[in-house]
Every structure is written in structure tokens, then in C-alpha cells.
Amino acid sequence: MDIQKTRQKEFDVVSIGNSIVDILIYVDEDYLSKQSLNKGSMTLIDDSKANKLYSENIIEEETSGGSAANTSAGISQLGGIAGFIGRVKNDQAGKTFTKEITSIGVAFNTPPIEIGPSTAQCLIFITPDAQRTMCTSLGASVYLNPKDIDISMVTQTKILYLEGYLWDSDEAKKAFTSAAKKCRTAKGEIALSLSDSFCIKRHRDSFIKLIDEYVDIVFSNEEEIKSIAQTSSVEKAIKFISKKCKILVVTMGEKGSTIIHGDKIIKIESYKFGRTIDTTGAGDIYASGFLYGYTTGESLETCGRIGSICAGHIVTKLGPRSNISLTDLVKKNLH
Amino acid sequence: MDIQKTRQKEFDVVSIGNSIVDILIYVDEDYLSKQSLNKGSMTLIDDSKANKLYSENIIEEETSGGSAANTSAGISQLGGIAGFIGRVKNDQAGKTFTKEITSIGVAFNTPPIEIGPSTAQCLIFITPDAQRTMCTSLGASVYLNPKDIDISMVTQTKILYLEGYLWDSDEAKKAFTSAAKKCRTAKGEIALSLSDSFCIKRHRDSFIKLIDEYVDIVFSNEEEIKSIAQTSSVEKAIKFISKKCKILVVTMGEKGSTIIHGDKIIKIESYKFGRTIDTTGAGDIYASGFLYGYTTGESLETCGRIGSICAGHIVTKLGPRSNISLTDLVKKNLH
Numbered sequence: 001m002d003i004q005k006t007r008q009k010e011f012d013v014v015s016i017g018n019s020i021v022d023i024l025i026y027v028d029e030d031y032l033s034k035q036s037l038n039k040g041s042m043t044l045i046d047d048s049k050a051n052k053l054y055s056e057n058i059i060e061e062e063t064s065g066g067s068a069a070n071t072s073a074g075i076s077q078l079g080g081i082a083g084f085i086g087r088v089k090n091d092q093a094g095k096t097f098t099k100e101i102t103s104i105g106v107a108f109n110t111p112p113i114e115i116g117p118s119t120a121q122c123l124i125f126i127t128p129d130a131q132r133t134m135c136t137s138l139g140a141s142v143y144l145n146p147k148d149i150d151i152s153m154v155t156q157t158k159i160l161y162l163e164g165y166l167w168d169s170d171e172a173k174k175a176f177t178s179a180a181k182k183c184r185t186a187k188g189e190i191a192l193s194l195s196d197s198f199c200i201k202r203h204r205d206s207f208i209k210l211i212d213e214y215v216d217i218v219f220s221n222e223e224e225i226k227s228i229a230q231t232s233s234v235e236k237a238i239k240f241i242s243k244k245c246k247i248l249v250v251t252m253g254e255k256g257s258t259i260i261h262g263d264k265i266i267k268i269e270s271y272k273f274g275r276t277i278d279t280t281g282a283g284d285i286y287a288s289g290f291l292y293g294y295t296t297g298e299s300l301e302t303c304g305r306i307g308s309i310c311a312g313h314i315v316t317k318l319g320p321r322s323n324i325s326l327t328d329l330v331k332k333n334l335h
Numbered sequence: 336m337d338i339q340k341t342r343q344k345e346f347d348v349v350s351i352g353n354s355i356v357d358i359l360i361y362v363d364e365d366y367l368s369k370q371s372l373n374k375g376s377m378t379l380i381d382d383s384k385a386n387k388l389y390s391e392n393i394i395e396e397e398t399s400g401g402s403a404a405n406t407s408a409g410i411s412q413l414g415g416i417a418g419f420i421g422r423v424k425n426d427q428a429g430k431t432f433t434k435e436i437t438s439i440g441v442a443f444n445t446p447p448i449e450i451g452p453s454t455a456q457c458l459i460f461i462t463p464d465a466q467r468t469m470c471t472s473l474g475a476s477v478y479l480n481p482k483d484i485d486i487s488m489v490t491q492t493k494i495l496y497l498e499g500y501l502w503d504s505d506e507a508k509k510a511f512t513s514a515a516k517k518c519r520t521a522k523g524e525i526a527l528s529l530s531d532s533f534c535i536k537r538h539r540d541s542f543i544k545l546i547d548e549y550v551d552i553v554f555s556n557e558e559e560i561k562s563i564a565q566t567s568s569v570e571k572a573i574k575f576i577s578k579k580c581k582i583l584v585v586t587m588g589e590k591g592s593t594i595i596h597g598d599k600i601i602k603i604e605s606y607k608f609g610r611t612i613d614t615t616g617a618g619d620i621y622a623s624g625f626l627y628g629y630t631t632g633e634s635l636e637t638c639g640r641i642g643s644i645c646a647g648h649i650v651t652k653l654g655p656r657s658n659i660s661l662t663d664l665v666k667k668n669l670h
Contacts, residue, residue, distance in 0.1 A: 009597060158581075158597060184519070187551055187581060216522055246493075246522060261632045262344060262493065297596045300632035 009188070010156035011107070012080040012295040013288075016149075016179060017068025017163030018141040019086035019110075020120040021093040022319065023054065024061040027125045032133055039127065042134040047117045050137035054123065062093075063321055064100040065122055066141070067195055068163035070281045070320045074288025074310060076105040077326045080295060083107040083153045085179075089140040093119035104321075110148050113140050126318075130277065145171040146178045154179045155186035158295045159217075161287070164195030167203045180214040189246075191217040193287060197227035204228060208244070216246040217294075219287050225250055247300065251286050251311070253279070259304050268304035271312030271333060281320025286311040289330070302334070309333045344523070345491040346442070347415040347630040348623075351484075351514060352403025352498030353476040354421035354445075355455040356428040357654065358389060359396040362460045367468055374462065377469040382452045385472035389458065397428075398656055399435040400457060401476070402530055403498035405616045405655045409623025409645060411440040412661045415630060418442040418488045420514075424475040428454035439656075445483050448475050461653075465612065480506040481513045489514045490521035493630045494552075496622070499530030502538045515549040524581075526552040528622060532562035539563060543579070551581040552629075554622050560585055582635065586621050586646070588614070594639050603639035606647030606668060616655025621646040624665070637669070644668045 032039055035053075045053075064073070066086065075082035084101060088094035090112040097119060101108050112119075120141035125133040144166065154160055160183040166172040180190045192215045194200055200207055207228055211218060218241060222234050225248075229237035234250070242248040242260040251257045254276075259266040289310035293303035309330050314322060367374055370388075380388075399408070401421065410417035419436060423429035425447040432454060436443050447454075455476035460468045479501065489495055495518040501507040515525050527550045529535055535542055542563060546553060553576060557569050564572035569585070577583040577595040586592045589611075594601040624645035628638030644665050649657060657664075 012597070187549075259632075262347070262630065264632060266632070295597065297594075297599060297601070297635035299634040299637060302634060 009158050010081065011083045011153065011158065013072060013075045013159045013161050013291050014083035014085065014153045014157040015068035015072045015161035015163065016085045016144070016166070016176065018066040018120055018138060018165055019064070019069060019088045019097050020066035020122050020136070020141060021097050022063050022065035023059055023121055023123045024319065025057045025123060025125050026060055027057070027127060029127055032125065032127065037125070037133050037135070039133050040131050042136060045135045045137050047137050047139050050121045050123065050135065050139070051118065053135060054121065061319070062096050063319060064097040065320055066120070066163070067165060067193060067284050068161055069101060070284035071161055071193070071287045071291070072106045073101060073104050073321060074285040074326070075292055077322055078288060078292040078310075078330070079327050080292045083157065085110050085144075085148065085150060085153065087140050087144045087148060088112045088119040089116065090114050091118050093121055094140070107153070109150065113143065116140060116143060132278065132280070142166065142169045142172060144169070144175050146175045149175050149179045151182060154183045155188070157183065157188050159189050159191050159291055161191045161193070161291065163193050164199055164207065167199055167207065173206070177210065177214070184214060189216040190214045191219065191287070191291065193283070194218065194220040194224040194228060197223045200224055200227045204230070211241065211244045215244075217249065218245045218247070219249045219251070219283065219290075221251050221283060249290060249304070251283055253282075257286065257304055257308060259300050261300055266301050266304060268301070268308050271309050273313050274316040276315045278318050279315050282311040282315050284320060285314045285322070305334060306330050344493050345416065346418045346488065346493065348407060348410045348494045348496050348626050349418035349420065349488045349492040350403035350407045350496035350498065351420045351479070351501070351511065353401040353455055353473060353500055354399070354404060354423045354432050355401035355457050355471070355476060356432050357398050357400035358394055358456055358458045359654065360392045360458060360460050361395055362392070362462060364462055367460060367462065372460070372468050372470070374468050375466050377471060380470045380472050382472050382474050385456045385458065385470065385474070386453065388470060389456065396654070397431050397435075398654060399432040400655055401455070401498070402500060402528060402619050403496055404436060405619035406496055406528070406622045406626070407441045408436060408439045408656060409620040409661065410627055412657055413623060413627040413645075413665070414662050415627045418492065420445050420479075420483065420485060420488060422475050422479045422483060423447045423454040424451065425449050426453050428456055429475070442488070444485065448478065451475060451478060467613065467615070477501065477504045477507060479504070479510050481510045484510050484514045486517060489518045490523070492518065492523050494524050494526050494626055496526045496528070496626065498528050499534055499542065502534055502542065508541070512545065512549070519549060524551040525549045526554065526622070526626065528618070529553065529555040529559040529563060532558045535559055535562045539565070546576065546579045553580045553583045554586070554618065554625075555584070556586050556618060584625060584639070586618055588617075592621065592639055592643060594635050596635055601636050601639060603636070603643050606644050608648050609651040611650045613653050614650050617646045617650050619655060620649045620657070640669060641665050
């Protein structure tokens, strides 16, 4: 085999999701009790509460986050061409999000809003025992609407990747389906991350309709797929959803992952590169690895293994961003 | 990796094309001159002429043929689930076609016509020097129309494979695009074989429109791609067409094949399993191998190699059908 370069579609993966700035803050146990926060939980907070918490703490690190944005970042770090569509406000956090994600090479040009709620923030309080307690303000990100969809991006990508988290907003939902239609007409494929079992419960029927009509590749974990199929059996849930899409990928943490494609069930083992410190972003970067392989014409088994390698690495470090060369990591561990 | 069985789409590949019965007849040189046939040529003849030639000769072998039908047969022989849509008449040749293709395991249930021209026949006169002189009567096969399209087949296949040869008939053209639309809506992918450089010249613009709007995978040889791109340079032709589809496959006989996918150009070598006797069906079975790999989640390189192995085998024997186990052949030569 001899590989040369040419170019067809402009992007490998364009994703649509919440534009969230992850804010890492080290605190002691007392701080959590003073704020009435249950350690290890995720609490939705409003804009003003987020701003208050932000201003009264010392910020350890700020990084662009959000599930789909993480996936686009991973694609770019693997050497693919990635784009992201999501709403920020023209504030400090919005600027941080934009600067960080574009510095990785992800194309991001959704115009920021000038008025309304602040850019979404996820304040992550890390206690000395390495546990994470999160307060999320979704802010501007849920105000994504069909007008925010950059047509040239969704028609010029091999894969359009949608994040289920946005499904709570009717306008964002319209933006999703409008983008999916345009992408499909331009012969792109649609991938969906189910994102969250609670979100699925609230919108089960419309999620199933979305998958049935538009989605080629579904990413899910065991909880999410059981939730959407309304069963306590992962096997039954897989049977139910795999009929509705081309490829179903179920990630199962240390148990690895399963890829269902037509009459094939491919089991992929997990990779372990050290002690698990923080599983945030593991599913997101698995999707990066899988889709990177998929858009470069690799076999589904190789796609799954690239995803698994990336996820195995990201859980050994804090936060959803890799600080090493993912390309080298994959090259070293794939064969 | 551990593979288990389940089932999603009913078919791997459903193809639409001319339903032709290939009729092999051994003749001497004198016979050709008596019939005023130029050795090595392909002559289109009418129905009554075909019937006359058929009745006055000793038939060596009859087999279902036609480009797309050959590809479906190859898919089935490789272990995939294949279907075929094409028009025959309820006559002896139509019965032969139906019996032979279904005996290989290809689902074929387009209702035969009761009146009108006979089932398409390709009389192949083989002279002692192993050359082939063909007389083709397209008969009933060009009367395919949108009503003949089995909706449950085109919506229940991973790949819908179209043969360019049918493009001469307006009704067949409508049947094509109607099937392609339905397949795409059901999230299937569309593949097209360009088939013939003369056919392309007659319908260049509408072929390009078809590719632009519907086709994901294009199969072509060097002559065909130069013809559709109106250039004498294969490289320029590849640049022109590869922008319009997901995957472009250019077969080049003994020089191997080239797969163009996004920014990748993958070169596949040809396989040689003996002396080349007859290249009929080589392109068709290359497509079988490629699509079999594609629908089972193999890498594009592996897809090309499976196609190349099948083509390398078929040219060492007479006719478009393999008489050995393609599965074993591929298994032995792939790694």
C-alpha cells in the first residue's frame, strides 16, 4: 500500500454541542460543606451563582470542555480535520473557550451572543482525595438555534457528530435535525452520542425518532442504552438500538467496548496505561479515536482499538485534554 | 476480537442492472466470417437475430450474466447476502437466468414480463484461439421501470449497487434514481459502476449529476473515468470525480487498482493466480470483493485487496462465475 495526499470534504468531523468552559479549582472538604455541595455530585446552577463561585475562588486551570467539543479536540489532536458548532457569549469564558479550542486546531466560528446568559461553565471542585464535585451553569450554550448552524461546515464534513445533552432545548433540537438533514443530503454521515441517561429519559421518543431517521453511528454507555431501550438487559437494549442505525458502539469502561455492525459483534478490550485518576472525557475521546479511524478508512476493529487506546490514556490524567501526542500513542499501541 | 452473529439490514448488497443470459458457443473461424462478425468485437443485435443464432448452434454453457448481476453473485459466493433487481421475460432464457442466479443464493424476484422482447442474451462465440466475439440482444432487460423496484429490497440493503449500462433507457434511469432516493432515506449507501466509456459519452452530464447527488462509491476503469471527466489524464479525471463521491475506486487490470477516499490515495497491487484466459467479469467481481469487505467493516485497503484477489482469480477461467470457494481463496491470500 502506498498513500499519497489529496483532499475531498473539508472536515473529517464537525460536532455540535454545549460550549462549556471547565474550571478546575482545588478546595478542602470544609468548602464543600459550606456551599452545601455533596461530594462527587453534579449540580446544575444558574448563571449568577456560577459567576459568584468563579470570582471567589483561585482558578487552577481553565479549558474548553463539553462532550462534543472534547471529541472534536481529540480528532484534531489525532491529526484529523475537526470543526465545532456551539454557542458562547462574548465574555471572558467565551474568549477562553474559543482561544483554547482553536489553538488545538478545531475550526470554531459560531458567532458569540452579546446579550443574555454567560458562556456555560462547569466549576470542578477537586478535594484532597482527588474526588470531583461539579457545578454546571449551561448559560448561553443551550441557546443554540438553527441560524447558528454553519451550512458550509455541516455539508463539508464526512461525519456530523451530535451531542445528546443539547436535547433539552427545542431550538437546539431544531438546529440538530436541520444540520443532520443538510449533512445527509451532502452525503455525510451522522453520529450521535447519547450523553446522559437522565436526558434520555426525558426525551426518549424523540431520541429514538432521531436515530431512526438520521443517525448512522450511535455512541452509548451501558446505562444510556438501557435507558433508551427501557430494559435492564444490555443485550436486549443492543438488539433494539442496533436495528435502527448502521453502527452501534457501546463503551463499558474497563470492560472495553462492543461494536455492532450488521450481523457482526466486535468486542474490543480496554487499554490500561496506569492508575485511573479521572474518567472525565473518556467516552468523548473514545469517540474521537473511533471516528478518526472511521474517516481514514480503517476497519471497525481498528476504529474501536484507536478509541480504546485514547480512552485508556485520558483516564490516567486530570481533565478531558491529552497533553501527549495521541498520534504517537496510537502508533505505538495499535499493532 | 471476538465476533458473534446478530442481524440488522436484510441485505449487504442489492444491485440493479441488465439481466443477461451469457451463452457460450464454440465455433470455428469460418462461422464468424459467414455471420460477418469481426473477431473480438461486441455487436448489438435484435431479439429475432439472437433467437436465430441461439437455435442454430450447439450451446456449450448458459449462465446468468450482466455486470451488476455478476457482482451480486460474487457477494453471495463470498458469504454476503445479495439481491438483484432486473427484468427478464417469462421465456426459457428468463428461467435459466432466474434459476442460475437464485441457485447461488442471490435473492431475485423482479416479476418477469409476459409480452414484449425476449430475455436479454449475450451470445459469446469462442474461436479455437480463445478469442471471444459477442452478440448482445438487450431485449426485456432495458424495460426495467420504477414499478419493478422492490421497495423492501432497496430499503433493506447496506449498499445499493447500480450498473451504468442501464442508463440508455429513460424508464430505467427513473427506476435508478427512485431506488437511490429510497435507499439513502433508509440510510443505505449507493455504489455505481460506470460500466462503459461509450455509454458515459452519451449521458455524461446526467451521470455526473447522479454521482453528485446520490453516489457514495464509484467503480471505474481508466477509460471510463477519462471519458466522464473529458480528459486524457487519469490523474485529472480522478481529481474531478473523487470530489463528487465518498470513495472512488479505479481498476487498472494488471496494474492493480487505486482507492481514493478523502485525502488518502491507497494503491492496491493486482494478484496473479495463473495465465489470463478471459477478463470478462473481472471488474464485476472486483466490486463484489470490495463491497463484501466494506459491508463487513474491513479497512479500505483490505476491501481493495479482497477485490483484487477475486479479480485475479476470475481472469484465469472462462466466464464471469467462480467455480472455487472465494472465501477460501481470500482467506489464503489476504494475509
